[in-house]
Amino acid sequence: MVERESHSVLCIVTLSRLLTSLQRGLAPLPPLLTRPISLLGVGAYKQQSSDRPRGYVSPRTGVSAVPPAALIDTPLGYALALMAEHRAPALALLDRDARPVDLLAAADVPALFRIATDIGAGGGGDASLLSLSCGEAVKRIETRGDDAALLTCRPSTSLAAVIQTLVEHRVHQLVVVDDNARYSGLVSAADVLAFLCGPM
Numbered sequence: 001m002v003e004r005e006s007h008s009v010l011c012i013v014t015l016s017r018l019l020t021s022l023q024r025g026l027a028p029l030p031p032l033l034t035r036p037i038s039l040l041g042v043g044a045y046k047q048q049s050s051d052r053p054r055g056y057v058s059p060r061t062g063v064s065a066v067p068p069a070a071l072i073d074t075p076l077g078y079a080l081a082l083m084a085e086h087r088a089p090a091l092a093l094l095d096r097d098a099r100p101v102d103l104l105a106a107a108d109v110p111a112l113f114r115i116a117t118d119i120g121a122g123g124g125g126d127a128s129l130l131s132l133s134c135g136e137a138v139k140r141i142e143t144r145g146d147d148a149a150l151l152t153c154r155p156s157t158s159l160a161a162v163i164q165t166l167v168e169h170r171v172h173q174l175v176v177v178d179d180n181a182r183y184s185g186l187v188s189a190a191d192v193l194a195f196l197c198g199p200m
Helices: 015-027 074-087 106-122 134-139 157-171 189-197
Strands: 044-046 070-072 090-094 098-105 173-178 184-190
Touching: 015 157, 015 189, 070 074, 074 090, 074 106, 074 134, 090 134, 090 184, 098 106, 098 134, 098 173, 157 173, 157 189, 184 189
Parallel strands: 070 090
Antiparallel strands: 044 184, 090 098, 173 184
């Protein structure tokens, strides 16, 4: 936000700040927020009751699809290409049983490239970073704390609980899992704001 007359920057508006402000302004909770995200149509994930995904339309095919995911041992270069191809803000990293174990977010990419290009500055960067597995690569991101746990929700999670988790942990995405803790899709802060504010 910029002050009109002096053109001074007052603050930077982020998704997290918007959600935090909305959360504070919605006390007491409207009944709508206590409903499950699956009933409200918030997020992009495969419904357990049907094989048809909802909410995410692949920019590549134009068909409704579950947001892309990759195995944890997928080479980072391939995973980044997959994110770019699908214009995905995050990529769930899965084990062999399709259970999410980590999340590679678009916000992680600058840190990864700083690691890879730090060689010229004598900082011991790693030029082979793109050939590392996604799991090994995300371990090298110093800006992630040791407590950076994977945050999940289910289609039956209330919208209020999703907002609370996003705000409390200052994250932009939650991985949606089914009753067997297998990957179903993603719900993001942008999905929540689009639902609450309507089409922009």
